[in-house]
Amino acid sequence: MTGDRxxxxxxxxxxxxxxxxxxxxxGYWWATAVGFTWGFIWSxxxxxxxxxxxxFTGMPKWTFGRGGSCVGGCYLTNRNAxxxxxxxEAVHKEQWLKYGMLFPxxxxxxxxxxxKNRFEIEAGLEAGxxxxxxxxxxxxxxx
Numbered sequence: 036m037t038g039d040r041x042x043x044x045x046x047x048x049x050x051x052x053x054x055x056x057x058x059x060x061x062g063y064w065w066a067t068a069v070g071f072t073w074g075f076i077w078s079x080x081x082x083x084x085x086x087x088x089x090x091f092t093g094m095p096k097w098t099f100g101r102g103g104s105c106v107g108g109c110y111l112t113n114r115n116a117x118x119x120x121x122x123x124e125a126v127h128k129e130q131w132l133k134y135g136m137l138f139p140x141x142x143x144x145x146x147x148x149x150x151k152n153r154f155e156i157e158a159g160l161e162a163g164x165x166x167x168x169x170x171x172x173x174x175x176x177x178x
Contacts, residue, residue, distance in 0.1 A: 062136035
C-alpha cells in the first residue's frame with residue numbers, strides 16, 4: 036500500500052469547474068440579462084449589435100464606469116463606441132464568458148489601476164484608451 040486511501044468501487048469524485056464551464060456560461064447570461072435591462076432602461080441613443088456585443092449608447096454618465104462598461108455581452112456607454120474600443124470590450128465579453136460571475140470579483144482584486152489590471156492589459160491598454168495611441172504620419176526630419 037502506498038499510503039493512498041484505498042478506493043472502493045462506487046467512489047466517485049465530483050469536480051465542479053467554475054471557469055470555462057456551464058456554470059460560468061450561466062453567470063455570463065445572467066450578467067448579460069442585467070446589462071440588457073440596465074441599458075434598456077437608461078439608453079437614449081442607438082442600440083446596435085457590433086463586435087458581438089449589444090452596444091447601448093446615450094447612457095447617462097453615472098450609469099457606467101470610466102468611458103463605458105461591459106456587463107456580460109452588453110457594452111454600456113454614452114458615446115465611446117468606436118471600433119477600436121469595441122474590440123477592447125469584446126475581449127472583456129470573452130472574459131465574462133470564461134469567468135462568469137467570478138469576473139467582477141476577479142476584476143476588483145486585479146485593482147482599479149488599468150495599467151496593472153491583468154484584464155485590462157489582456158484587452159489592450161491602447162484600445163481601451165488607457166495609453167496614448169502612437170500617431171501615424173510622416174517622420175519629422177531634423178536638420
